Amino acid sequence: MSFLNCGSTSSKVSELTHSSRRKGYKLQEKKRSRPHSRHVHDSKSISTVSTMIEFENDYQKYELLTVIGRGYNDAATVYLARHIPTGQQIAIRQTYLESSKIDLSVLQNEIVLCRQLHHESLLPLYTSFVHNNDIWTVMPLMAYGSCRDLIHAYFMSGLPEQAIAYILRDVLLALDYLHNRGIIHRAVKASHILIEASGQVCLAGMRNAYQMSRNGVKQKMAFDYPHTSKLLQWLSPEILEQNLAGYNTKSDIYSVGITACELANGYAPFSDMPATQMLLEKLNGIKPVLADSSTIAALSAEQNITDSGVPSDSGIDTVEANNSEKTGALGYAYNRTFLNTFHQFVDISLEKNPESRPNTASALNHPFFKHLRRKTTEALPALLHPVTPLSDVHVSKMPKEDPTVDDLGRDFEDLDMAVDWDF
Amino acid sequence: MPLFGRSQKSPQELVKQLRDAVSALSKGDKGDKKVEKASEDVSKCLASIKALMNQSAEQDSQSEFLAQLGHEMYSANLLLILIQNLAKIDFEGRKDVVHIFNNLLRQQIGTRTPTVEHICQHQEILIELMKGYENKEIALRCGMMLRECCRYEALSKIMLYAENFFDFFNYVEVSTFDIASDAFSTFKDLLTKHKMLSAEFLENNYDKVFDAYLTLLNSENYVTRRQALKLLGELLLDRHNFTVMTKYISNPDNLKLMMNMLREKSRNIQFEAFHVFKVFVANPNKPRPIMEILLRNKEKLVDFLTKFHTDRSEDEQFNDEKAYLIKQIKELKPPEDS
Numbered sequence: 001m002s003f004l005n006c007g008s009t010s011s012k013v014s015e016l017t018h019s020s021r022r023k024g025y026k027l028q029e030k031k032r033s034r035p036h037s038r039h040v041h042d043s044k045s046i047s048t049v050s051t052m053i054e055f056e057n058d059y060q061k062y063e064l065l066t067v068i069g070r071g072y073n074d075a076a077t078v079y080l081a082r083h084i085p086t087g088q089q090i091a092i093r094q095t096y097l098e099s100s101k102i103d104l105s106v107l108q109n110e111i112v113l114c115r116q117l118h119h120e121s122l123l124p125l126y127t128s129f130v131h132n133n134d135i136w137t138v139m140p141l142m143a144y145g146s147c148r149d150l151i152h153a154y155f156m157s158g159l160p161e162q163a164i165a166y167i168l169r170d171v172l173l174a175l176d177y178l179h180n181r182g183i184i185h186r187a188v189k190a191s192h193i194l195i196e197a198s199g200q201v202c203l204a205g206m207r208n209a210y211q212m213s214r215n216g217v218k219q220k221m222a223f224d225y226p227h228t229s230k231l232l233q234w235l236s237p238e239i240l241e242q243n244l245a246g247y248n249t250k251s252d253i254y255s256v257g258i259t260a261c262e263l264a265n266g267y268a269p270f271s272d273m274p275a276t277q278m279l280l281e282k283l284n285g286i287k288p289v290l291a292d293s294s295t296i297a298a299l300s301a302e303q304n305i306t307d308s309g310v311p312s313d314s315g316i317d318t319v320e321a322n323n324s325e326k327t328g329a330l331g332y333a334y335n336r337t338f339l340n341t342f343h344q345f346v347d348i349s350l351e352k353n354p355e356s357r358p359n360t361a362s363a364l365n366h367p368f369f370k371h372l373r374r375k376t377t378e379a380l381p382a383l384l385h386p387v388t389p390l391s392d393v394h395v396s397k398m399p400k401e402d403p404t405v406d407d408l409g410r411d412f413e414d415l416d417m418a419v420d421w422d423f
Numbered sequence: 424m425p426l427f428g429r430s431q432k433s434p435q436e437l438v439k440q441l442r443d444a445v446s447a448l449s450k451g452d453k454g455d456k457k458v459e460k461a462s463e464d465v466s467k468c469l470a471s472i473k474a475l476m477n478q479s480a481e482q483d484s485q486s487e488f489l490a491q492l493g494h495e496m497y498s499a500n501l502l503l504i505l506i507q508n509l510a511k512i513d514f515e516g517r518k519d520v521v522h523i524f525n526n527l528l529r530q531q532i533g534t535r536t537p538t539v540e541h542i543c544q545h546q547e548i549l550i551e552l553m554k555g556y557e558n559k560e561i562a563l564r565c566g567m568m569l570r571e572c573c574r575y576e577a578l579s580k581i582m583l584y585a586e587n588f589f590d591f592f593n594y595v596e597v598s599t600f601d602i603a604s605d606a607f608s609t610f611k612d613l614l615t616k617h618k619m620l621s622a623e624f625l626e627n628n629y630d631k632v633f634d635a636y637l638t639l640l641n642s643e644n645y646v647t648r649r650q651a652l653k654l655l656g657e658l659l660l661d662r663h664n665f666t667v668m669t670k671y672i673s674n675p676d677n678l679k680l681m682m683n684m685l686r687e688k689s690r691n692i693q694f695e696a697f698h699v700f701k702v703f704v705a706n707p708n709k710p711r712p713i714m715e716i717l718l719r720n721k722e723k724l725v726d727f728l729t730k731f732h733t734d735r736s737e738d739e740q741f742n743d744e745k746a747y748l749i750k751q752i753k754e755l756k757p758p759e760d761s
Binding site for chain 1: 514518563598599600601603604605644645646647649650679682683686689690691716719720723726727
């Protein structure tokens with residue numbers, strides 16, 4: 001397999017600086033006329049915006065237009081916003097620091113870490129400041145939303161294969177940058193992959209990232225575990241095991257494999273089972289697969305086995321209903337066939353033994369990523385057709401947020417603490 | 424090594440090259456062709472030094488390489504020059520400066536730490552690093568180097584007793600959140616890492632420090648207020664700071680401040696204030712003014728504390744402490760001689 005040959009060059013590649021590596025890594029430009037007329041966006045690229053505009057630490061310089069997302073246990077609200085002095089559309093994440101569900105120091109680590117990273121495929125952070133009891137974080141607007149949003153919006157049965165190739169390639173480039181700096185991302189999943197109007201792919205979710213060098217000592221293995229149960233499906237078996245062997249950057253590759261299935265199938269593997277069963281399957285080396293004509297027969301057979309395991313007293317009717325529902329949900333799989341290279345990529349990424357998984361450099365050389373254009377922005381928007389990025393047109397249709405409503409609610413909670421001391 | 428097979432430069436050559444490039448960089452103005460070239464050269468030199476450092480670490484010859492590199496760097500006073508020009512160096516280059524600086528700092532020859540000794544003799548290095556918080560571009564990089572320095576007591580001492588230590592009270596409150604957060608973690612390291620050192624510092628500079636600290640506790644910035652209050656609690660409860668604690672809890676103004684913070688709107692601030700307030704109540708030898716305030720508010724306090732954060736039922740320690748405080752306050756009696 002050509003992959004093995006690539007493996008031997010991988011250590012060299014990772015030593016080179018980022019820019020020279022990008023030149024060295026061969027991507028064959030393939031000129032093809034696209035049937036769709038591509039949307040023309042006047043928005044400038046992220047890097048130009050960040051160097052051109054000074055984003056102030058003053059909430060009055062920003063107009064919040066509408067809520068476009070929530071995060072961090074609902075303590076964070078993401079707004080589509082306008083930078084008033086320049087008219088630039090941006091995203092602002094407000095995190096309510098009084099929430100008992102968040103950890104201030106985790107947030108601080110995330111923001112300080114993000115400010116020290118510069119890579120076109122990592123979500124940049126323009127500035128952040130405190131206003132009242134919130135932290136405002138100013139970021140570029142990712143007008144296509146996350147890949148999870150794309151699945152919800154249109155691609156219920158999965159994104160187009162070519163789009164996935166571009167998205168995963170860019171995610172791997174971001175991971176390569178992180179891994180070379182001793183950082184494990186630990187939260188690669190569709191909802192953390194954001195896409196800008198231009199088609200630029202950005203990896204976000206740095207809150208869970210772990211730095212391998214602590215107090216100046218570079219560790220070979222990590223023994224720190226993410227403090228959230230929301231990532232379990234994407235985490236590698238060795239992270240879930242939490243044993244003395246620890247884990248390293250290869251665990252991110254496993255998450256990329258899971259994410260690949262999520263993007264292709266429209267749902268993340270293991271979604272339909274309790275966490276304990278998922279753990280068992282991962283530890284037994286059971287690999288999720290892409291659902292298509294070549295795997296659907298096996299998938300359905302497996303489904304039947306699971307269903308026959310249901311106690312008989314649960315009623316035959318429900319079993320049948322379940323069955324038809326699942327076949328219905330997977331029905332689209334009969335009509336599609338993914339490239340062999342895609343299957344191979346998923347297979348090798350999901351190896352139970354971390355040593356058998358490729359590192360980022362050799363993963364980027366996998367045949368699945370050959371024949372891609374160098375610039376994702378040139379291809380991705382057309383591949384995501386008919387989904388269009390969020391724009392002013394959408395915004396005017398949406399109800400405006402009234403931030404005072406939220407504040408009122410917060411005030412009420414505090415009323416009972418009013419006492420007057422005698423000094 | 425196949426990777427760097429072309430020409431293996433010696434530390435002497437690299438340092439000389441770096442020194443010349445930095446000096447060219449420092450002289451010119453932005454936009455100048457020569458400066459652009461110099462900037463490129465600086466980044467290249469830094470990258471090759473870093474690469475050699477990592478390479479020697481893999482070959483277990485790091486100590487030898489570091490010793491040579493350090494020697495050259497000290498005699499050219501290059502650590503200071505690099506930090507003075509940090510803002511002019513590009514993004515990746517700055518990172519490499521941090522990497523090289525921190526590795527040199529950790530270098531040990533026997534029981535000696537030569538870079539620590541060098542910095543002790545060139546205290547301007549630390550002063551420059553602390554001033555780095557005033558420049559957005561390099562603040563976080565300087566922070567990383569400062570915290571590495573904080574691990575050495577001798578360097579912590581220089582920073583604590585430097586005139587511009589008190590600038591930290593401004594740095595931790597700057598509007599850019601990441602810089603303020605980073606400055607706060609350095610500030611905290613300075614006051615907590617070396618217990619004896621900081622206890623002595625706090626005792627000798629009690630008035631100056633706690634006057635300045637008051638501005639943090641009254642800050643308009645929620646995060647500053649919350650973090651400062653939390654750190655205050657930690658400082659007072661550390662047994663090394665017994666003298667400081669005794670002094671702090673004898674001042675009725677401090678008690679008033681904490682009682683007011685107990686009823687702040689923010690639950691997190693209420694909670695941190697509780698951990699300072701409890702020290703006042705638990706003090707077996709309450710000075711008269713403190714006793715009087717507590718007595719005057721006895722009923723209110725008992726009532727208040729009974730309703731205070733009742734939803735924290737799973738936090739056993741907090742509930743025990745709260746019950747203890749309520750009991751203590753209920754049993755308060757005016758001193759016999761009044």
